[in-house]
Amino acid sequence: MKISKEEVEKLAHLARLEFSAQEIEDMQNDMDKILGFVDKISELDLEGVEPLIYMSDERNVLRKDEVEQVISKDEALKNAPDKDTDYFRVPKVLKREED
Amino acid sequence: MANTTVSPDIRAKYEPVIGIEIHVQLNSLSKAYSSDATEYGASPNTQISPITLGHPGTLPMFNEAVLESAVKLGIAVQATIREHNEFARKNYFYADLPKGYQITQDLTPICNGGFIEIKDAEGKPKKINLTRIHMEEDSGKSSHDIDPFHTLIDLNRAGVPLLEIVSEPEFRTGDEAYQYLTEMRRLVRYLEISDGNMEEGSLRCDVNISVRPVGQEKFGTKVEVKNLNSFRNVQKAIDYEINRQIALIEDGGTVVQQTFTFDAARGKTQLLRDKEDAHDYRYFNEPDLQPVEVVEEYVNSVKAGLPPLPKELFEKYRKLGLSEYDAALLTDSKEIALYYEAIIAHTNNYKAAANWMMGSIKSYLNEKAAHIKDFPLKAEQIAELIQLVDDSKVSNTAANGDLFKALLENPEKSAAELAEQMNLIQESNTDELQAWVNEALAKYPDKVEEYKAGKKGLTGLFMGEVMKLSRGKADPKLASKLVQETLEK
Numbered sequence: 271m272k273i274s275k276e277e278v279e280k281l282a283h284l285a286r287l288e289f290s291a292q293e294i295e296d297m298q299n300d301m302d303k304i305l306g307f308v309d310k311i312s313e314l315d316l317e318g319v320e321p322l323i324y325m326s327d328e329r330n331v332l333r334k335d336e337v338e339q340v341i342s343k344d345e346a347l348k349n350a351p352d353k354d355t356d357y358f359r360v361p362k363v364l365k366r367e368e369d
Numbered sequence: 370m371a372n373t374t375v376s377p378d379i380r381a382k383y384e385p386v387i388g389i390e391i392h393v394q395l396n397s398l399s400k401a402y403s404s405d406a407t408e409y410g411a412s413p414n415t416q417i418s419p420i421t422l423g424h425p426g427t428l429p430m431f432n433e434a435v436l437e438s439a440v441k442l443g444i445a446v447q448a449t450i451r452e453h454n455e456f457a458r459k460n461y462f463y464a465d466l467p468k469g470y471q472i473t474q475d476l477t478p479i480c481n482g483g484f485i486e487i488k489d490a491e492g493k494p495k496k497i498n499l500t501r502i503h504m505e506e507d508s509g510k511s512s513h514d515i516d517p518f519h520t521l522i523d524l525n526r527a528g529v530p531l532l533e534i535v536s537e538p539e540f541r542t543g544d545e546a547y548q549y550l551t552e553m554r555r556l557v558r559y560l561e562i563s564d565g566n567m568e569e570g571s572l573r574c575d576v577n578i579s580v581r582p583v584g585q586e587k588f589g590t591k592v593e594v595k596n597l598n599s600f601r602n603v604q605k606a607i608d609y610e611i612n613r614q615i616a617l618i619e620d621g622g623t624v625v626q627q628t629f630t631f632d633a634a635r636g637k638t639q640l641l642r643d644k645e646d647a648h649d650y651r652y653f654n655e656p657d658l659q660p661v662e663v664v665e666e667y668v669n670s671v672k673a674g675l676p677p678l679p680k681e682l683f684e685k686y687r688k689l690g691l692s693e694y695d696a697a698l699l700t701d702s703k704e705i706a707l708y709y710e711a712i713i714a715h716t717n718n719y720k721a722a723a724n725w726m727m728g729s730i731k732s733y734l735n736e737k738a739a740h741i742k743d744f745p746l747k748a749e750q751i752a753e754l755i756q757l758v759d760d761s762k763v764s765n766t767a768a769n770g771d772l773f774k775a776l777l778e779n780p781e782k783s784a785a786e787l788a789e790q791m792n793l794i795q796e797s798n799t800d801e802l803q804a805w806v807n808e809a810l811a812k813y814p815d816k817v818e819e820y821k822a823g824k825k826g827l828t829g830l831f832m833g834e835v836m837k838l839s840r841g842k843a844d845p846k847l848a849s850k851l852v853q854e855t856l857e858k
Contacts, residue, residue, distance in 0.1 A: 284649060285469075286462045323455075323654045331659045335397045335434035338404040339416070346417045346524070356413040357521035360464040363511060 273301045375612045379619060383580045385611045386588055388538035389546060389603075391553060392531050393563045394507060394571035395438045401506045401530035402429030402472060402658070409569050413523035421528045423468035428657050431456075435530040436661060438562035439479045439504050440671045442532060445556055445678055446499055448483030452663055454504075456655035461648075465509035465522050473533075475652040478503035479663070485556075486680065487548040489541070497549050498537040505531050532562075538577065538588070543604035543611075550574065550600045555679050559703045567599055576603060578610045579624065589614070590624040594638055597631055606631035610638050682706050689719040698727055704741045711748030712755075721755045729769045733777065745780040753784040761844045767793045795844040799851070802835075802843055806851045809834035820856055828852060 278297045282289055289297060343356070352359040400407055403420035420427040443450045457475035480502035489495040509527035511520050534553065540546045554565040554572055565572045579591035594610060597603045606629075614624050629638040679700045686696035700706045705726065712722040730751070734741060754772065757763040762785070763772060775787050788794050796802055809831050810817055820827045831852045835843050 280649075284460070284462065284651075323656055324659055325656070326659070328659050329662050331431065332433040332436065332661070333399075333404065333430040335399050335432050336404060337399045337406045339406060340404070340418050343412075343414045343417070346414050346422060352519070354516070354521070357512070357515075357523060358414070358464075359516065359519040360522060361520065362518060363464065363513060363520045 273298050273305065375615045375619070380612075380615060382583060383611075383615050383618075384583050384585075385541055385578065385580050385607075386538045386591075387540035387546060387579075387607055388577045389536045389540065389549065390575045390577075391534040391536075391550070392507075392573045393442075393534065393553075393557055393565070394573075395435060395530040395532065396561070396563050396571075397432055397434040397438070397530055399432055399434075400528035401432050401435050401504070403528055404430075405528070407529045409571070411525055413521075413525060416525040417527075421467070421524055429472065429655075431658055431661065432530065435504055436479075436663070437671060438530075438560070439502065439532055440663065440668060441560045441562055441675060442502060442534075442557065443480035443483065444668065444672050444675060445560055446480070446483035446485060446502075448480035448499060448502060450663055450668055451477055451479050451481065453477065454479055454661040454663060456658040456660075457652050458655050459505075459650045459652055461650060463508070464520060465511045465524070465527065467509070467524060467527060471506060471508065472655050472658070473505035474503040485536075485549055485552050487545055487552060489545065495545070497539050497545070500535040500537050502532055502534050505533055507531050538579075540607070543607035546576065546607050547600050547604040550603060552679075554600075555701070555703075559676055559679055561676070561703075573597075574603060576607060578607055578614070580611060580614045580618070590626050592624065592627050592629055592638075594629045594631055595641060598633070602631050602633050605633075605636060606638055609636065613638065676703065677706070677710075679703075679706070682710075686719070686723075689713075691719060691723050695720075695723045695727065699723060702741075708741050708744070708748060712751050715749050715752030716755045718755050718759055721758070722751070725751050725755065725769075729773050745777055747780075750776060750780070750784055757784055757788060761797055761846060762795055763788050763793050764795060764841075764845060767841075792840075792842065794842065796839055796842045797844040797847050799847070802839075802848055802851055803855075805835050805838045805843060806831075806848065806855050808838055809852075810855060817856065828856075831856075 275294055275298065278289070278294050278301065282294075282297075347353045347358065350358050395401075397407060399405065400418075400421065403418045405418040405421055406416040408416065418427075420429055440450060442448075454474065455477045456472050458470035459473050459475070460470040462469060478501040480499070483499045483502075484496040485499070487495050487497060507526050507529040509522055509524040511522055513520050515521050536549070540549065550572075557563040557565045557572070563571055567573070574597055576594045576597065577591045578594065579589035581587065581589040592610065592614075594606045597606060609631075610629070617624060625643075627640060628642040630641045631637075632639045682700045683696045686699060687693065691699070698705075699709050708730075709722060709726050712725070713719055716722055730741075730744065733739070734744065737743075754763075754768045754776070757772075758765050758768050767788075768784075771791060772784060772788055772793055775791060776782065776784055779787065812834060813830070816827050816830060828849065832845070832849055835848045835852065836845070839848075
């Protein structure tokens with residue numbers, strides 16, 4: 271099966287990514303390979319086999335409602351590409367036009 | 370924009386269909402899937418963790434307090450509580466959602482069904498059925514007006530637990546929505562799962578509104594109103610929108626699926642987005658969180674620990690003989706209701722206890738701008754005051770006046786002891802009273818004659834004299850009886 275240019279464009283839009291024409295083509299090829307690989311599974315007879323979602327059978331892995339502050343603000347901001355002393359900085363999310 | 374005045378005749382041709390989604394922020398100490406704090410108003414990005422920041426390789430861990438809160442609410446609204454719960458990822462891209470997905474429950478909401486009872490326009494009880502309640506997490510906060518060139522992101526709120534409560538589209542008026550929200554807020558406060566504070570965003574709601582001609586089965590096109598910041602504004606937005614849509618259709622127009630915000634200053638809805646974005650959340654199971662099984666024993670243990678609920682208390686107070694008005698006021702806040710409960714544990718005079726609660730105690734709290742939890746007197750002391758009045762030892766006026774004041778200043782003393790000290794104990798010794806009555810009557814022989822000639826209104830004068838002679842200590846009921854008896858002799 272061949273993934274279409276439109277499908278790549280739609281996914282790119284949802285993830286807010288921009289691709290050049292060449293990149294879209296590369297993406298199509300890469301995704302084809304990935305989907306082709308995954309498709310191998312459908313060659314098997316999986317009648318009655320539940321999909322495996324969780325890596326263990328554990329249930330009710332709950333945590334007590336206790337506060338533990340493991341990192342500081344400075345540590346939190348350290349890896350951000352853009353920040354000021356308190357906040358993460360991102361491009362202006364355009365405010366809507368009011369009437 | 371269409372003319373929005375609609376005559377009652379035209380209004381009656383349409384049936385509004387309204388549904389509400391509420392997000393209740395839970396008051397757990399730590400977040401839903403990580404252990405960072407959730408305190409409101411903390412300095413930006415100080416309540417964060419690698420999990421909240423969505424760093425690669427981090428694994429969420431589910432907070433048991435969130436489960437308990439959801440089960441509490443589910444029990445309180447009589448919902449069906451799901452046994453097998455899973456989490457799902459709702460994927461979308463936004464700067465205040467660092468993981469790129471929100472952890473929610475898609476196909477397995479913890480609660481289905483249940484209802485909240487309100488009153489319809491005729492005052493009859495009406496059930497608003499709930500579709501579902503599910504557990505999820507809040508996003509961070511974007512600020513657009515601090516920095517002129519950037520949007521600033523504070524992730525303190527990211528991961529704070531939420532319950533999303535979705536109602537069936539069963540509201541017909543803004544007032545019904547107002548009642549529902551008030552009741553829901555009261556419920557989460559009684560359950561102590563949220564402070565239900567709209568100003569701080571711990572209770573938020575979105576409303577879907579459409580109208581259809583009466584008798585038509587198919588729903589009309591709905592619009593959504595978002596970012597409503599008070600219950601009154603929800604009510605106003607709904608009433609405005611109903612009229613707008615009817616007027617539009619009557620004018621030959623069509624309602625378009627749009628998202629509005631409510632402009633409280635102008636009292637009208639305002640367009641936010643013209644067309645719903647084509648959402649594609651690509652839900653799938655959250656593989657990092659194990660499913661949660663909610664067994665019956667667990668639900669029962671939560672049920673056993675539930676506080677009395679407002680509806681139960683209301684019904685109890687009605688049975689005790691209180692008016693609907695008194696019962697509603699007493700159950701309005703849990704703390705007031707609990708204090709009332711404590712008083713009536715020590716007295717059977719329920720009406721007097723209600724009067725104290727809504728009268729002297731409330732005035733004191735209002736005057737001091739204080740909360741009932743700071744009220745200096747124990748419920749037993751109020752019960753004692755009630756007893757003193759019931760035993761005719763202290764007049765009701767004195768109990769609510771000087772004695773109450775003195776007791777507030779000396780909360781360690783007993784009411785009887787203080788009444789004694791302040792000389793407020795009423796004289797109910799008949800001999801003593803009779804002496805005062807005789808003295809009072811002897812003072813006005815001519816008035817006694819007038820009384821005997823039929824001027825019955827003079828009893829007040831004699832009573833006044835008795836009270837004066839006794840310096841206010843005469844038990845008025847007994848004294849008045851003696852005055853009449855003596856006069857009729």
